Amino acid sequence: MSLDAKTVTRIARLARIGLKPEEVETLGHDMGSIIDWVEQLNEVDVTNVAPMIGTGLAKPRLREDRVTDGNCRDKVLANAPEREGPFFTVPKVVE
Amino acid sequence: MSGIHDFTLASARDALKSRKISAVELTNAHIDAIERLDGQLNSFITRTPDQARDAAKAADEVLAKGEGGSLCGIPLGIKDLFCTNGVRTTAASKILGNFVPPYESTVTANLLKDGAVFLGKLNLDEFAMGAANLNSAFGPAVNPWKRSDSDTKLVPGGSSGGSAAAVAAGLVLGATGTDTGGSIRQPAAFTGIAGIKPTYGRCSRFGTIAFASSLDQAGPMARNLQDCAILLESMAGFDPRDSTSVDTPVPNYEAALKRGVKGLRVGIPKEYHVDGMPAEIEALWQQGMTWLRDAGAEIVEVSLPHTKYGLPTYYIAALAEASSNLARYDGVRFGERVSAPSLDGLYEASRAAGFGEEVKRRILIGTHVLSSGYYDAYYLRAQKLRTLIQQDFLKAFENVDVLLTPTAPSGAFAQDEKPTDPVQMYLNDVFTVPASMAGVPALSVPAGLDARGVPLGLQLIGKFFDEETLIAAGHAIEQAAAFHHRPTIHAGVSA
Numbered sequence: 001m002s003l004d005a006k007t008v009t010r011i012a013r014l015a016r017i018g019l020k021p022e023e024v025e026t027l028g029h030d031m032g033s034i035i036d037w038v039e040q041l042n043e044v045d046v047t048n049v050a051p052m053i054g055t056g057l058a059k060p061r062l063r064e065d066r067v068t069d070g071n072c073r074d075k076v077l078a079n080a081p082e083r084e085g086p087f088f089t090v091p092k093v094v095e
Numbered sequence: 096m097s098g099i100h101d102f103t104l105a106s107a108r109d110a111l112k113s114r115k116i117s118a119v120e121l122t123n124a125h126i127d128a129i130e131r132l133d134g135q136l137n138s139f140i141t142r143t144p145d146q147a148r149d150a151a152k153a154a155d156e157v158l159a160k161g162e163g164g165s166l167c168g169i170p171l172g173i174k175d176l177f178c179t180n181g182v183r184t185t186a187a188s189k190i191l192g193n194f195v196p197p198y199e200s201t202v203t204a205n206l207l208k209d210g211a212v213f214l215g216k217l218n219l220d221e222f223a224m225g226a227a228n229l230n231s232a233f234g235p236a237v238n239p240w241k242r243s244d245s246d247t248k249l250v251p252g253g254s255s256g257g258s259a260a261a262v263a264a265g266l267v268l269g270a271t272g273t274d275t276g277g278s279i280r281q282p283a284a285f286t287g288i289a290g291i292k293p294t295y296g297r298c299s300r301f302g303t304i305a306f307a308s309s310l311d312q313a314g315p316m317a318r319n320l321q322d323c324a325i326l327l328e329s330m331a332g333f334d335p336r337d338s339t340s341v342d343t344p345v346p347n348y349e350a351a352l353k354r355g356v357k358g359l360r361v362g363i364p365k366e367y368h369v370d371g372m373p374a375e376i377e378a379l380w381q382q383g384m385t386w387l388r389d390a391g392a393e394i395v396e397v398s399l400p401h402t403k404y405g406l407p408t409y410y411i412a413a414l415a416e417a418s419s420n421l422a423r424y425d426g427v428r429f430g431e432r433v434s435a436p437s438l439d440g441l442y443e444a445s446r447a448a449g450f451g452e453e454v455k456r457r458i459l460i461g462t463h464v465l466s467s468g469y470y471d472a473y474y475l476r477a478q479k480l481r482t483l484i485q486q487d488f489l490k491a492f493e494n495v496d497v498l499l500t501p502t503a504p505s506g507a508f509a510q511d512e513k514p515t516d517p518v519q520m521y522l523n524d525v526f527t528v529p530a531s532m533a534g535v536p537a538l539s540v541p542a543g544l545d546a547r548g549v550p551l552g553l554q555l556i557g558k559f560f561d562e563e564t565l566i567a568a569g570h571a572i573e574q575a576a577a578f579h580h581r582p583t584i585h586a587g588v589s590a
Contacts (some may be wrong), residue, residue: 008459015418015462016425017455018443030517031460037518038407041476044483051478052485054309055295055534057559058339075197079429088427093438 002032099124100587104169104268104322105349111158111168118158118168122151122212125170128586129214129266132239135584138251138261140175140233141183142215150212157210166329167210172267174258175216176223177203177313178302182213186304187221187231190430190449200302201334202271202313209329214267218257221451222421223278223306226523228256229513230453238286238507239264239582243548249507252282252523258316259286265586269317269326273303275310276409277503277527280539283316284502284552287541287580289569290316291323292527294560295534296341298327299334305420307413308339310531320540320569324348327562343560351563356571357391359564362495366402367526369504375545376501383499383542383553386575387568395495399487404480405529406521411464411477412532418461424449456517485533492535492558497568500526502539502552530556538562540569541578550580 003011008028012019019027073086082089099121102110110116126144133139147170154168178184178196185191199207207213218236220228227250228236236257238249251260255272259282262270272279274292283290291314298313305311315326328349333342363384368377384394426432426445433444450458464473491498504525514520530537536559539552553572557565581588 011459011463011466014466015458016422016439016442016446017450017458018447019455023455027456027459030456031463033516033518034410034460035463038411038473038477041404041407041411041480044401044404044480046476046479046483049479049482051475052481053478054339055485057294057296057534058341061335061338063335072197076428078197079194081426081430081432090427090438091434091436091441 001036003028003035100128100265100585102268103318104325107169107268108165108325114158118151118154118212119148121168122147122170125214125266132264132584132586133266136237136239136260136264137234138218138236138257138264138266139172139215140185140187140218140257143182143213147212147214154210154212164209165325166206168212169210169268170212170214171206172214172217172258172261172270173203174219174255174271174273176219176273176304177271178304179203179213179216182216184216184304185233186223187219187233188449188451188454189232190424192232192431194429196302198302201299201336202303202330205329205332217261217270220254220256221454222304222417223254223273223275224417224453224457225253226277226281226520227513228253229510230451232451235510236260239584240286240507240549241583247509249509249549250285252285252507254278255282255316259283259288262286262288262316262318263582264584269315269322271313271330272316273311273313274531275306275413276531277524279314279316280527280537280552280554281503281523283539284541284550285507287550287578287582288316288318289320289323289538289540290314291327291538291562291565292531292536293327293331293562294536296339297331297536297560297562299332299337299340301334301336307416308420309416310413320538320566320573321349321352323538324352324566346563348562348566351566352570354563354567355391356387356568359392359497359568360495361387361392361394361568362397362491362498363394364397364399364402364491364498364500366399367500369525372504376504376551379543379551379553380499380501383572386572387499390571390575392568397491397495397498399491399529401480401483401487402529405484405532406525408477408480408484409524409528409532410460410521411473412481414457414461415465415474416461418458418465421454421458481532484529488530488533488535496558496564498556500554500556502526502554506545506549506551526554535559536562536565538565538569540572540576542572542576543578544580
């Protein structure tokens, strides 16, 4: 079942992706069919099954609390689409 | 210069060490092949011939002293998902069209340390999302293979489609790939080459552009498993900069080739006999069982009861992670920016312009399954299913050493045969996704041609960190299959 335009628009807003009206319709249809397809997971009884969060192969590690990287401001800023001095710029957010 | 394109990575390494050939000669021959053929294949997004020539010259100096790492002077291609210091890295996305990383990924740094020569950055599906390399902002990579009865363009598989095409056509001696749900194995099968997805945590993810972090794993793609083994040994290893990297020694993978399969227990998962599987895929699978049995292995039927839930579970888990990972492309710190009067407007406009159709679809689904009111029903349930899928594998491996399956449910299809239904497209990964979900290693080896002359692969799945047994069993298949076919478009074929 297609997702309605209101739902698609709400999700797109959450994901901060601007959509054209014709995209809303196509995506609603595609997403609906994918959502319908994953509904089959409801057949499986998952009572008392722990969720798998990663493979658990790597052991959490502790390390000494010291600086291991940094002092590379120009590298960090090198790919900025717009910058002013040592800052990234964005449209005014506070009036 | 005929013969230079007959080298495998291993034979080129030996010829370089014994100074029968120079790294400059070898590199120039590959640069020349790229110039001749890549107009048809589009396997490269960025070529770096000048840097390659400099690196080859440096390699020759080291080799002349009788020194040099395992890959000294070997020309490779790098999937354009690995950050390369000072060389544009795009993830085949418009949003990273001008991104030049100021640092090197650990995997490529390891290869460089061993003396490899990089010829450039290879095409892929945008952010590694796809199974046909049709989702690239730089146009599709093309399979060097053609059907015997037509000239139609076939897809090289995906997402590591450029890596697969370049290796198969002899433009590089090996390439890096990444595999999230089959992105090394399926394109390897589609192009008649070998590819290994190692155990999750074997190769560092540092500096590899993320798609689904709990699944992404780098691995080698090359013309045979010996070449893959040499590459994997260089790529693998513990990295403190990746919290999921596992600190366990890297064995000599090449030595595992000679182990043989006598007494090995090979499991055949009965659930992989899926409805509608083409007869020739089923026949190839049977042939694989016979080859391994003849080489001394024992074939045992096993059950992986949650197999059918692998794909839908994957598409929830992977897309949820993708929506989160791709939030960083916001037009502020790097990447393409589309100006707008408000900050949210800037995000929405930049992301609308920068992402392709499939990436948008996946981010939106991922956002949906993580959103308030849907999280438990979709994402949490998928994580529980993932536990069950992993348990299936762990149980099977109590009784067998490796599993044998087909790699993909078909051979390479034509560009214009791409299914319009996204779910149909996702079915390409039906045999590769479950191993990714479990985190276990798997590989694909070329095993034969279909009725129309297009290569088919067999997959082997192994225990955690037991890539060596996989390589041994894979090599037994290689020897029995004696796959020496070459694609229509190949550097060694004079026009």
